[in-house]
Amino acid sequence: MVMGTETRTKADPTKTDRLVTVTLDPNTITSINPDEVHEWRIAIYDLLEDNSFRPARVSAKGPFALHMSIVGNSIVLDVRNPDTFQPIAAHYLSLTPFRRLIRDYFRIRDAYYEAIRSAQPFQIETVDMARRGMHNEAAELLRTRLDNKLIIDLNTARRLFTLICAVQPYASRIDESKSELPTVLFVCSMNSVRSPIAAALARKAFPGRIIARSVGVNGGKADQFVHQVMEEVGIDMSVHTPHILDELVANHFDLVICLSDDAPEAVARKGLEAGAVERWQVADPSLVEGNRDVVLGAYRELRDTLSRRVRERLESLVSGGSQTR
Structure with a gap:
């Protein structure tokens, strides 16, 4: 559970110096425990409910989106445009100065909830003051x-x-530049539907055994149908931030899988070093017309198709086999 901080107030929708979206990097902040994921969601909800936030020394106008990841011993606070997810500013925040306070947070949190269950009012007040x-x-x-x-x-x-x-207790401390885990990159047009679904399914199928990333040729927006159909299989996609090829820091992947017609040419232009590059023909459910049930059916079909193909294709890669089939 997240320990409360103060009385919640309603955010002013006309305010520009504020966060309207917070997402977490699924490659560095990982958990399959629903209680932990619920804790993240509550903390994000509280932050978004009422905040005052803007990056210094930039001319960009709000509101803003915040994408959080963990690199080494630092939290990366990546500020973006909430509609296009274009980068605005990014800052590394070392966790070292906060170690004692983080330990105190969990110690006092546990004492607080224990006091609520069994302590006298004056004891609860004492813990609450601390x-x-x-x-x-x-x-x-x-x-x-x-x-x-x-x-x-x-x-x-x-x-x-x-x-x-x-988020920090459940962070992955894998240094991707030094890791020997196999790496796979999924690429589609907008990084909104096909590639993020495939990468999330790969991480779920092979937890801690593969580094799976996704990007788009162009920038896209978060897709609510993706959130719903992935929630059905226990994957929280509300924390996904669309990224584009040009944002990639890594230049080498054991396997690159293109999921849209424009992806192979874009990958070639980027000049990525890849053990193998493959093209998977999969339908784009965002193009399906019909009522909500029809559209959701198309998204579920994509999810299930990718789940099967990801497991079949990546098993040999994860087991130390060849990238090529």
Whole structure:
């Protein structure tokens, strides 16, 4: 459970200096435990419900989207346009100065919920005062560390710290540049439907055994039908942020799988080093016309098709076999 921070107020929809979207990098923040995923969702909901947020030293106007990942010992706070997901600013926040406060967060959180269950009112008040003091200290430190990078008020800093606490214990500390895990890249037109579904299914099928990424030739938007059909198989896609080929840092993949007609040429132009490049012919369900049930049926068919193909194709790669078939 996420430990509450303060009274929740309704966000002003006309306010521009605010976050309207928060997403988590599925490659570095990983969990298959529904309780942990629920904790992330509550922390994100609290942050989005009321916040004051804008990047410093940039001319971009809000509102903003925040994409969070963990690289080594740092949280990456990647600020983007919420409609196009185009990058605006990105900052690395070292976790080292927050280690004691993060430990205190979990210690006091557990004591708080234990007190609610069995303690006297004065004991609950004592724990609650310690909880608030810890949150205030963490929020001030967070604002100091982000000075001249992100402009946030105290309540936003408190809620952002809660989210950092919620995600960091479950972070993957894999250094992809040094990892010997096999790598696969899925590419489609917009990184909204086909490629993110395939990458998520690969991570679910081979947890901790493969690095699976997805990008688009062009930027797209989050797709609510994807969220629904993936939720049905226990995968939370609400944390997905569309990315494009030009944002890729890695240049080598053991296998690149193209899922749209425009992907092979774009991959060739990018000059990626790949053990193998394949083209999978799969339908784009976003082009299907009909009522909601018809469209959802098309999305489910894509999901199930990709689930089968991903398992069959990547088994040999994960087991140490050849990339080529």
